[in-house]
Structures are given as C-alpha cells and as structure tokens.
Amino acid sequence: MKATYTQQILARKLGIDPCDPSLAGGNLVLVNADVALSNDVTAPVAIDVFQKSGCGLCDKCKVTFVLDHFTPNRDIKSAQQCKIVRDFARANNVENFYDVGEMGIEHALLPEKGIALPWTVVIGADSHTCTYGALGAFSTGVGSTDIAGIMMSGKIWLKVPTAIKFNLHGKLRKGVVGKDLILYIIGMIGVDGALYKSIEFGGEGVDSLSMDDRFTVCNMAIECGAKNGVFPVDEKTDEYTLESCGKTFDRFAAADDDAYERVIDIDLSAIRPVVAKPHLPSNTAFVDEVKEEIKIDQVVIGSCTNGRLSDLKQAAEVLEGKHVSPDVRTIVIPATNKIYLQALKAGYIETFIKGGAIVSTPTCGPCLGGHMGILASGEVAVTTTNRNFIGRMGAKDSYIYLASPATAMASAIAGKLASAGVKED
DSSP states (O other), rough: OOSSSHHHHHHHTTTTTTTGGGGGGTTTTEEEEEEEEEEETTHHHHHHHHHHHOOOOOTTTTTEOOOOOTTTTEEEEHHHHHHHHHHHHHTTOOEEEOTTOOBBOOOHHHTTTTSTTTTTTTEEEEGGGGGGGGTTTEEEEEEEHHHHHHHHEEEEEEEEOOEEEEEEEEEBBTTTOOOHHHHHHHHHTTTTTTTTTEEEEEEEGGGGGGGHHHHHHHGGGGGGGSSSSOOOOHHHHHHHHHHHOOOOOOOOOOOGGGGEEEEEEGGGOOOOEEEEOOOOOOOEEGGGGSEEEEOEEEEEEEEHOOSSSSHHHHHHHHTTTTOOOOEEEEEEEEEEEHHHHHHHHHHHHHHHTTTTEEEEOOOOGGTTSSSSSSSSSTEEEEESSSSOOOOTOOOOOOOEEEHHHHHHHHHHHTTBBBOOOOOOO
C-alpha cells in the first residue's frame, strides 16, 4: 500500500481511502480527536480559553487531565494551578482526571489506563504526547489553545505529515534498550532531521522490541523534530491492550517503501549503549567511546521516557549488591503508582534504598527543572529523561547527559559517566 501508517489512521478517522489525494503530505484535514490531554502546567491555560469562549464541553469523555509536573505541589503557584484543574474537572464531571494518589506521569499513565489505544487520535498539550505511537496511535503535541478548541468542538485541524521509515533488522543485544536506539537515531539524523514528519518503524527487528522499548522510542520522536512516531500493531501490542482495555485491534496494511520520503536501514545488533552529551539530544556517542572522565553529581532514573517497570528492573539489576557513590544523589521515580507497587513487590525498591538511592512518588519534577532534583550551578547529571538543553534541569551552567537506566545506574555507582556494558546472549 502506498499509504503510511499515519495516513491509514487518519483515513479511518475521516472515513476515506488511505490513498485519497486529500491525505497527501502537507494537506490540512479536520479530524475527530479521541483524547484531549493536558497537565497541571498546560490545562489552566486551556481551561481559561475554554471558559471565555462560552461554549459547553463537547464530550467529557475525551478530556483527560493529569496533574504530574509540579505535584505534589512545589509551591503556592503550582498549588493554585492544580486547584484550577481540580475545580474544573469536578464541576464538569471529567471522567479521566488523575491527581495525587491516582496519578502518574501522563505518558505512562494513559496507555496503562487504556485511554491511549491503537488507531486513535490522541492530542496533548505536551510535546511528548507522541509516546502513544508505540501502540499504533496518531499522537502529537499541540498548544493549550488547541486543546481548548477540542474541548469545544471535539475536532482539530492537522497537517498531514510526510514520513521517514526506519527498517529495523536483527535485534538489540542484552544491555541495549530502546533508549539507546532512539538516541542513536537522533544522533544519526539530527534534532531537525524529521521536522514535521512522521517517523515509522518496520522490518523484522520490530518484533524484538518490547512495548517499553517502543514507548521510549516514540516518546523521543519529537527530539528529532518529528510530528509523531508510529510502530505497527502486532502481537506485543495485543498483549498490552488486552491488559489495559481487554481488546485487540486491527493491523495496519503493510506500507510500501515508496510511500515514504526516505527509508533508513538500521542493524539493531550494531548498537551499543549510547549517551547524549550536553546540550542537545543529537550530541551522541557510544558510552565506551567517551574517553574523558566525567564526574557527576546526580542521577535521575524515571520520567515519561524511562520510568516503566522494565526500566526500574534494568537499574536494579545493575545496582544489586552494590552501593551508589556517596558523591552522587541518585533519584528513582516510578512513572505510575501501579509501576511503583510492581517494583515494590519485585524487590526493586528495596534494592534502590539499600543501595543508597531515594525513591520518589510519580512526578515529572526533575525532568523539566521543576522540583525533586534541580541542579545547582556547575553540577553534572546523568539522567534517563528526554532533554539536555541548557538549563533544562536547573542552573543554566549545569550539564545533562541522557542515557539508559543501566548506564545511569552504572554511572551512579562509579561516580562518573560509565557503561554497564553489553551482555552476551
């Protein structure tokens, strides 16, 4: 078929053939959104615009609020922001409202709750909304006023993206995960290498990637400029959605290579642990090729990118029987309460605490320099978060290295950037 996965999703929403000329790259289409997502930073703006419009709420089931960026509230201002959302959600009987005690980091929580699903259009006032493409959704980030528009009408105008296809071959070696893959890709094509394009994944190598790997890859699609990322719906998708919503979903039609603007082949077995050095996600290197000694002050393992159970498992296995350096503050953040409980039952939380780390309630906090781990002037962090821009996690003269959970924990133990290595099968 000469239609990308993204075009197939949009076609189903519009009730037209995927190869219809109206879905050519660059065209504008008006589609029904299945989910309008916002958080404690972006929702108050959307609510203000919505209330000033005088419109009623189009569909309370489409609206999802997750209070995750500054919660538990950091200060009076963040408390006020959250109060605005709480009051609106209660007054309008918003069903999908998640606060302290029920919340998690939004892009881990929505798939877990069965809100983000294959073939859906998920629009969020957060740039990492592209995460849900791992499930075969069209998901992308927009501004708060766009969310207000969906709250009023249920619809949104979208420009159909052209697409790049990554053909994945072979499989990742033990110790190498989805974070290493997406950093490798971003280093290859650059932070604007897929500007307003869809990045889509095919090839037999897809089968070897776990759902958590896929979530991580799609989460960081925005870091190479992409509008969205999409994986095919397959048996692993079925396993995930059977647990989240009790259903399975149709497959995409195989997309011909000539449906894409560019096709890139990647040998998964050639990838080793990767780090993105300051101050861009594209400033990458294999960890074992970084020759200078980089002493660190903090490690963060968590975020919407790498706070899932497999991420915590990977970090705990590296730490087991060891202790982090006394010079490194090591912060572990399970992405949702469900993941926190699973990690507790699996013994990972005990491993972290005995090994000198601390474990936080689910929050985005340190990723955006909000709270729970802000960097001081001159400090250096290795983190599993998704951005290492100047000042992203605190002081403008702090330094951020992006890496996988295994690399982050190995670095916490060593007191400097270090690799956990690649294990043989």
